[in-house]
Amino acid sequence: MPPGASAPRKQAAGGRNGAESPVYAFLEKPSLIDYPGCLCGVFFVSGCNFSCGFCHNASLMGAKQKGIPWSRLEEVCRKFKNEWVDAVCITGGEPTLAADLIKLIEFFRGFGFKIKLDTNGGSPEFLKKCLPLVDYVAMDIKAGLSGYSELTGFKDTGKIRESIQLIMDSGKEYEFRTTVIESVHTDEQMHEIGELIQGVKRYVLQAFVPQDTLPGTEFRALKRTRPERLRQLEKLMAPCADEIIVRGA
Numbered sequence: 001m002p003p004g005a006s007a008p009r010k011q012a013a014g015g016r017n018g019a020e021s022p023v024y025a026f027l028e029k030p031s032l033i034d035y036p037g038c039l040c041g042v043f044f045v046s047g048c049n050f051s052c053g054f055c056h057n058a059s060l061m062g063a064k065q066k067g068i069p070w071s072r073l074e075e076v077c078r079k080f081k082n083e084w085v086d087a088v089c090i091t092g093g094e095p096t097l098a099a100d101l102i103k104l105i106e107f108f109r110g111f112g113f114k115i116k117l118d119t120n121g122g123s124p125e126f127l128k129k130c131l132p133l134v135d136y137v138a139m140d141i142k143a144g145l146s147g148y149s150e151l152t153g154f155k156d157t158g159k160i161r162e163s164i165q166l167i168m169d170s171g172k173e174y175e176f177r178t179t180v181i182e183s184v185h186t187d188e189q190m191h192e193i194g195e196l197i198q199g200v201k202r203y204v205l206q207a208f209v210p211q212d213t214l215p216g217t218e219f220r221a222l223k224r225t226r227p228e229r230l231r232q233l234e235k236l237m238a239p240c241a242d243e244i245i246v247r248g249a
Ligand code: SF4
Pocket: 001, 002, 003, 048, 049, 050, 051, 052, 054, 055, 056, 057, 060, 061, 092, 093, 094, 120, 152
């Protein structure tokens, strides 16, 4: 999930018991910011193949955890339908690691929701299967490829490039986004990112917000991204994408 997004709180199972869904937690209130132009429910899948020290959801890192029952998920979706929710965002963790993600997408589709998938791009093989089933994809670009391993612990950067291409070719609505940490995202790193995403429709720059609970202690004392740095990068990255969006400036 993108650092800075609303953090999940594990929900009590409630309702009838039932088989376990891949959803670990959800936001009780619908969100106006997680799906452009839609009121959406936000659902978190646990487990991640990256180990970003700046992750705002350390509880979702590492191995997959027990999910809430499908029956509880059904209750939540019915409630959201009554509240005029028209979309869902499946985020994590890294949702594409969940073996039953496709079942989850079909489940949400059964309620008529539009579907947005958040991904770190580390599993293009599975992403390829999901893309035809979703409406919108948001992929994090953590750094230039030379910086991925150090920042995220993920070394197979060919997969990042592959996921970018898959999304660009998918015909779906999409965005690529970078959470800007000033000491990490130097102009040099941003030029590398620019080469990676050249020609994309939408690229989002978002502010890094420090927290005492970040898993990497070295990130806790860093400052929030300055608005002037985000505006600088908006200009720097302008030639790379049709549209640049700045969030948190
Ligand atoms: S990709 Fe990084 S920031 Fe996102 S959930 Fe995994 S560890 Fe956290």
